[in-house]
Amino acid sequence: GAVVSQHPSRVICKSGTSVKIECRSLDFQATTMFWYRQFPKQSLMLMATSNEGSKATYEQGVEKDKFLINHASLTLSTLTVTSAHPEDSSFYICSARDQTTYEQYFGPGTRLTVT
Amino acid sequence: GENVEQHPSTLSVQEGDSAVIKCTYSDSASNYFPWYKQELGKRPQLIIDIRSNVGEKKDQRIAVTLNKTAKHFSLHITETQPEDSAVYFCAASIWYGNKLVFGAGTILRVKS
Numbered sequence: 371g372a373v374v375s376q377h378p379s380r381v382i383c384k385s386g387t388s389v390k391i392e393c394r395s396l397d398f399q400a401t402t403m404f405w406y407r408q409f410p411k412q413s414l415m416l417m418a419t420s421n422e423g424s425k426a427t428y429e430q431g432v433e434k435d436k437f438l439i440n441h442a443s444l445t446l447s448t449l450t451v452t453s454a455h456p457e458d459s460s461f462y463i464c465s466a467r468d469q470t471t472y473e474q475y476f477g478p479g480t481r482l483t484v485t
Numbered sequence: 486g487e488n489v490e491q492h493p494s495t496l497s498v499q500e501g502d503s504a505v506i507k508c509t510y511s512d513s514a515s516n517y518f519p520w521y522k523q524e525l526g527k528r529p530q531l532i533i534d535i536r537s538n539v540g541e542k543k544d545q546r547i548a549v550t551l552n553k554t555a556k557h558f559s560l561h562i563t564e565t566q567p568e569d570s571a572v573y574f575c576a577a578s579i580w581y582g583n584k585l586v587f588g589a590g591t592i593l594r595v596k597s
Contacts, residue, residue: 404584415587461526463528465585472582478528
């Protein structure tokens with residue numbers, strides 16, 4: 371089946387620093403990728419829709435200047451958490467939509483801990 | 486926007502019994518309803534989905550039913566096994582491949 375990878379799988383950073391998370395579709399092209407955040411024992415909340423070659427569409431309440439999304443190629447989207455704070459600590463999961471089949475595939479997630 | 490409610494939040498069943506999880510959605514335009522299983526620290530895995538042009542779909546021990554009029558859909562797991570223990574999420578989307586709105590999740594525990 372189709373594979374989506376995320377890097378890093380876990381990261382610990384200090385408050386005030388920025389962290390970049392990569393989401394890659396390994397064997398298919400994805401013009402659209404979705405970024406979700408999941409707090410412990412909670413559901414997945416959509417943060418933004420990432421579109422290749424254009425600006426991301428952010429959900430209401432998500433700060434676009436804090437969560438920078440870049441979708442520069444058909445296989446890679448990045449999420450940068452800028453000026454991270456402890457409350458940004460969460461599990462960040464991407465999903466990539468196969469542009470041919472429209473099926474979505476989730477990445478394995480990135481555990482971010484801000485100290 | 487779409488809102489998906491899921492019940493119960495936790496469900497404990499004896500091995501071999503059936504488990505039923507229910508979801509309701511608010512947007513009548515939604516027409517794609519997947520169910521995901523998530524184990525601790527792992528990615529959600531699609532276990533079954535249904536589109537609005539059918540009322541029921543079955544895959545071995547798992548089935549999903551959809552009532553478009555009432556705007557609710559349910560997951561049915563029969564002959565539960567300990568390895569079915571996980572968190573289950575329902576979701577809704579206005580079309581296949583579009584962004585998903587997830588329910589709050591159900592922790593299923595299958596006791597052996």
